[in-house]
Amino acid sequence: MTYFVTLEGETYEEARESFSWDVPDGFNAAVDLVRKHDDGDRVALHQAFPDGRRERYSFDDLDRRSSAVANALESLGLAFGDRVAVVVPQKPANVLTHLACWKLGAVSLPLSVLFGTDALRYRLTDSEARIAVVDVSQWETIREVAPDCPDLEAVLVVDGEPEIEGGTVGDASVSRFETAIDWRDDDHEVAETDVDTPAIVMYTSGSTGKPKGVLHTHGVWLGHCPAFSMYFERDLEGTYWTPADWAWIGALGDLVFPAWHYGQPVVGFPMGSFDPETAFELLAEFDVTGSFLPPTAIRMLMDVDDPADRYELSLRAICSGGEPLTPEILEWAEAELEGTVVNELYGQTEANLLVTNCREWFPAKAGSMGKPVPGHEVAVLDPETGERVGAGEVGEIAVRRDDDPVVFAEYWNDPEKTAAATLERGDGDGQRTGVRSESDGMPEGQAWHLTGDLAERDAEGYLWFKSRDDxxxxxxxxxxxxxxxxxxxxxxxxxxxxxxxxxxxxxxxxxxxxxxxxxxxxxxxxxxxxxxxxxxxxxxxxxxxxxxxxxxxxxxxxxxxxxxxxxxx
Known part of the structure; x- marks a missing residue:
């Protein structure tokens, strides 16, 4: 089953008009990302380490090795729908565990290696994770929190010391990741899934309240692909890297998994704290053509003198979001990186990559997030009435849920919050949340996700972020x-x-x-x-x-x- 998301049309308007989600039956994320490619011997992952080690993994390598991990997880009792925590930095074990879960029909749970005890304990207990794959850097943390996690049955430690083998933490058995898996047992039949089967729970950052578990399905990475095509200027043949933690949607969704959907290699490097000189070295060494860089990282890169003269760069485009992109950032990239474009984007854990830029189709406006991405119907609504607002007026960003694979399925164990973030038009009482009956310009029967973010749309269709409504x-x-x-x-x-x-x-x-x-x-x-x-x-x-x-x-x-x-x- 070979399926690629394509943007067709010479103009942005043509692409919006012609786009449709035509996902085949029996869709599975792991098959889409690593198994479907005809040229399976193509490099999928350039793995670098701070000590100078370098490894390469082809798509076939990742397919076989993730099947071995799937067999090991299954032998530990993991079943369809069970949750597996992945607390690993940019190392192969991270993505192999995700792929293995999806082959089993299990649900993966990406968590940051920067989490302390309270943050990790909360997410493990809230998700009822049965297995945790953790990096050795999180060994002491997992030892402390495991006794408080009654559903946790097994812990696999990546790069752990031999003496931990056969031990326990709380009621969970402990093994080294590398020895718990029989790498020769590398064939696994993929479970029966489709685009709507639960696949991953990603927790919100908690910047405005208690973190919420956001449940996405197997189609979520497809949902990111139209934007990926746009902010990398539709020239996708290349190599991709981000310093962002492989624990959040801005790394996995903005770069890693869309690149693999298109059969393109990514670079992995467990950097820890961001270092701009190391970043430029990686960009040069691996001929990186596209990178997702948070604005904070870009500003640190701007402190490096004469990067184009000191490093042989192949960088064509940078995507960024989450904080303001000031005109100076765009001007710096144009001048100091010899024409590299920086495209701002907008999304959230619940519905990522809804808005972005593409210089091939329209000029960027500094400070604007860009325009809605083909495949996503985005509206700006009055926060009180739910009606669409006019150009230049501030309203709440909403995206139509129906058949859009990037929109989350539900908040984990929290149906009330799911309902509160959903707007449905029908015969209702006209309250802000729930069913709505006003003539808001939306056909009846449509469901919309309310992002909680405020923005305005200008006369040319550009969206300008204002704030979270709270x-x-x-x-x-x-x-x-x-x-x-x-x-x-x-x-x-x-x-x-x-x-x-x-x-x-x-x-x-x-x-x-x-x-x-x-x-x-x-x-x-x-x-x-x-x-x-x-x-x-x-x-x-x-x-x-x-x-x-x-x-x-x-x-x-x-x-x-x-x-x-x-x-x-």
């Missing part, structure tokens, strides 16, 4: 989106990072507070505070300037690299 600051009666203020403050050359929140004020309800990380070599001062205030006044409005400004050496971030605003007040 991040909105109402000060003296004015509604202020923190991201807009952050974008303005980031224009100051002495600011490296910033997070903006609202804090209680007796007179104004809330005032705007900015927590600023000064640029390297710069100290926070009263003079800098006043410059920031004047900059925001000039760029935005008098009521949007931060009345309170705090300087910190470092801002708290989620494991996905987003600023944790809840810790800034």
């Amino acid at each position: 991040d909105l600051i109402i000060t003296s009666g004015y509604r202020v989106g923190p991201r807009e203020v952050e974008e303005a403050i980031l224009e100051h050359p002495s600011v490296a990072q910033v997070g903006v929140v609202g804090v209680a004020d007796d007179r104004r309800g809330k005032i705007i507070k900015a927590v600023v990380q000064p640029a390297a070599g710069t100290a926070g001062s009263e003079e800098l505070r006043e410059e920031i205030r004047e900059l925001v006044r000039d760029r935005l409005a008098d009521y949007e300037y931060p009345r309170a400004i705090e300087f910190r050496e470092e801002l708290p971030q989620t494991t996905t690299g987003k600023i944790r605003r809840s810790e800034l007040e």
Whole structure:
């Protein structure tokens, strides 16, 4: 079964009009990613390690080795629908475990190696994971939390010491990943699945509340492919790399799995803390043509002098999202990386890669997320009534659920939150959530996912992110989106990072507070505070300037690299 997502048409409008999801019956993600390719001996994974080791795995290698892992997991009692936690950095064991789960019809659970005990314990217990594949760097953490995880039956430790073999943590048996698997037993019949079969639970970052388990199906990676084609400018033959943790959708969905859908190799490297010099070395060594880089990483790359002269780069396009992309980033890439384009994108764990840019089809606008991606019907709705808003008006981003494989199935063990994030048009009472009856321009029978993100669409169809609706600051009666203020403050050359929140004020309800990380070599001062205030006044409005400004050496971030605003007040 060979199936590829294609974008046809000379223009963006033609591609939108002609696109359809025509997924074959019996679809399985593992088959799609590694087994379907006719040229199975093509390199799929260039694996690099900090100690200088280099390994290569073809698509056939990944297919056989993931089948061996599937056989081992099955021998441990794993059954269709069971959950397996994957707490491994950018190493082969990470992706092999995901592929093995999908071949079995089991559900994988990507988790960050940066998680502490509370974060790991919560996700293991909430998901009722039966098996955990963990890196040796997480050995002490899993030892501490396993006794509190009653469903956990087995732990496989990647690169673990021999003495852990045959031990236990809590009620779970412990084995080394490398020896628990008979690599010669590398054939496994794929379970009966389809595009709607549960495949993966990805937890939200928790930047605005308790992390939610987001259940996706086997079709989720297909759902990412149209955007992947766009932000890499429809020239997909190449090599791909991201420094992002293979525990979140921004790495697996924005780059790794779409690249494999198209039969293209990716680079794996367990970097740990991002190092810009190492990043440029990897980009050059493996002739990387496309990369997903968070804005924070791009800004660190911008501190490296003369990269095009020092490194032989093949980089054609960078995609990025999650934080503001200022004009300076686009200009830097154009000038210092010899024409490399940077395309902003928008998505969330529940529905990723809904909006992006493609220079072949339309020019980028600095600060805009781009336009809706073919295959995804995106609307901007009034947060109160659910009706579509006009150009230039702020509303909530929504995406039609029906037949869109990128939209999540449900929140794990939380049907109430699933219902609250779903809008259905029919004979209802007109409340914001649930069934709606207003003449909102949407045909009856359609279901929409409400993202909780606010944006506006301009007259040319570009979308401009404003804020999370629960991040909105109402000060003296004015509604202020923190991201807009952050974008303005980031224009100051002495600011490296910033997070903006609202804090209680007796007179104004809330005032705007900015927590600023000064640029390297710069100290926070009263003079800098006043410059920031004047900059925001000039760029935005008098009521949007931060009345309170705090300087910190470092801002708290989620494991996905987003600023944790809840810790800034």
